[in-house]
Amino acid sequence: MGSAKPDKPNSANYDVVKGEDNPPASVNVDLETTCWGCGLRVLVSPYAPVFKCGWCGAITKQNAAKIDNNYFRLRRLRDRCFVSIVLLFMLFFICGGIWAVYPVVFSISYFCGLFNLIIAVILSISTLSLFCMAALQPAGAPPMILWGSYPTVGKGGLENYTFCHFCSKPKSPRVHHCRSCGMCILDMDHHCPFIGNCVGAANHRAFILFLISTVISTLYLAFMTFHAALYIWPPMSRRRHFRRLSGFVNAELIFRVLKDDAFAFLRSALFLPVRGRILVYLFVASVSVGVGLSVLLWQQLSYIYTGQTYLSHLSEVGNEQIVERDCQNLVKFFGCRFSAEFFSLSYWKSRKSHKH
Ligand SMILES: [Zn+2]
Numbered sequence: 145m146g147s148a149k150p151d152k153p154n155s156a157n158y159d160v161v162k163g164e165d166n167p168p169a170s171v172n173v174d175l176e177t178t179c180w181g182c183g184l185r186v187l188v189s190p191y192a193p194v195f196k197c198g199w200c201g202a203i204t205k206q207n208a209a210k211i212d213n214n215y216f217r218l219r220r221l222r223d224r225c226f227v228s229i230v231l232l233f234m235l236f237f238i239c240g241g242i243w244a245v246y247p248v249v250f251s252i253s254y255f256c257g258l259f260n261l262i263i264a265v266i267l268s269i270s271t272l273s274l275f276c277m278a279a280l281q282p283a284g285a286p287p288m289i290l291w292g293s294y295p296t297v298g299k300g301g302l303e304n305y306t307f308c309h310f311c312s313k314p315k316s317p318r319v320h321h322c323r324s325c326g327m328c329i330l331d332m333d334h335h336c337p338f339i340g341n342c343v344g345a346a347n348h349r350a351f352i353l354f355l356i357s358t359v360i361s362t363l364y365l366a367f368m369t370f371h372a373a374l375y376i377w378p379p380m381s382r383r384r385h386f387r388r389l390s391g392f393v394n395a396e397l398i399f400r401v402l403k404d405d406a407f408a409f410l411r412s413a414l415f416l417p418v419r420g421r422i423l424v425y426l427f428v429a430s431v432s433v434g435v436g437l438s439v440l441l442w443q444q445l446s447y448i449y450t451g452q453t454y455l456s457h458l459s460e461v462g463n464e465q466i467v468e469r470d471c472q473n474l475v476k477f478f479g480c481r482f483s484a485e486f487f488s489l490s491y492w493k494s495r496k497s498h499k500h
C-alpha cells in the first residue's frame with residue numbers, strides 16, 4: 145500500500161482545507177490538488193505554501209524544492225576520516241598509557257600495578273565496545289506506516305506528518321532526515337561525525353554510556369599519568385628560593401621566585417626521558433579531551449532530563465513550550481522502566497502518608 149500514488153481523481157471527496165496565507169475573498173482561484181497522505185482531492189489556495197489535510201492531518205508543502213544531495217559521498221568520506229582518527233587516538237591513549245604508566249607503577253608496588261592494570265583493561269574494553277555499539281548500530285529507523293489512499297488512512301492517521309522527498313515516505317514530527325546517513329531517523333539528536341553515525345532512538349543510550357565511559361577513562365588516565373610523571377620527574381634545585389622567601393617578602397621578589405621556579409621546571413623537563421615526555425603529552429591530552437567530553441555529556445544529560453533531544457530543543461527555542469523537567473526522564477532513558485514506576489509509586493505513597 146505504501147507505494148500507491150495518490151493520483152487517482154476522487155472528486156466525490158472534497159476535503160477541508162486550511163490555508164496559511166489566504167488571498168482576498170474576491171479572488172477565487174483555488175487549485176485542486178491531492179493530499180499525499182490519504183489521496184483525497186483538496187481545494188487549496190495557490191498562495192498557501194503549506195496546507196494541512198482536514199481528514200488525515202498530513203501537511204503538504206506546495207512547490208517544495210527537492211534539495212540535491214550531491215555531498216553525500218563527501219560527508220561519508222569525512223565521517224570515515226573522523227572515525228579512523230578517533231580510533232587511532234583511542235588506541236594511542238590505551239597502548240601509550242599502558243606503556244608509559246605501568247612500568248613506573250609496577251616499580252612502586254607489584255600489587256598496585258596489577259590492580260591499576262585490571263582497571264585500565266576494564267575501562268578500555270568498555271569504552272571501545274560502547275564506541276562500536278554507538279557507531280555500528282542503526283540509529284533508529286522510523287516504523288513503517290500505511291499511506292497514500294483513502295480509506296486505508298483513517299481520520300487523523302497522519303496527524304502532522306510531512307513527506308520526506310529523499311526517502312519518499314511519510315515523516316512524523318519525531319522523525320528527521322539525516323543527509324549524511326541518507327535516511328530518516330526516529331528521535332534524531334544529532335549527526336555525530338566522530339562515530340560516523342546519527343544519534344537517534346536506537347543508539348542514544350549507547351552514545352551516552354560511551355561518553356560516560358570515556359570521561360571516566362580520561363580522568364583516570366590524567367590521574368595515573370600525573371602520578372607517574374611526578375615519580376620520574378628529574379629533581380629541581382628549589383631550596384635557595386625558600387631560603388630567599390624566608391627573609392623580607394615583597395611582590396617583586398615573589399614574581400622573581402615564581403619566574404625562577406618556572407625556568408627550573410622547564411629546564412628539568414629537558415632532562416625528561418621519552419617515557420616522561422609521553423606522560424606529559426598524555427596528561428595534557430586526557431585533561432583536554434575529558435573536559436570537552438564532560439561539557440558535551442552534561443549538555444546531553446540536561447536535554448534528557450527535560451525529555452528533549454538536541455534537535456527538538458532547537459525547534460522549541462523561541463516557542464517557549466513548557467518542558468517537563470523530571471528525574472524519571474533520566475531513569476526511563478537508561479532503561480529502568482520498572483524502577484521508575486517503583487520510584488514514582490513509593491514517592492506517591494510517602495507523600496500520601498505525610499498528608500495523614
Ligand atoms: Zn489527507
Ligand SMILES: [Zn+2]
Nearest residue numbers: 308311321328
Ligand atoms: Zn528521509
Ligand SMILES: [Zn+2]
Nearest residue numbers: 322325335342
Ligand atoms: Zn546521520
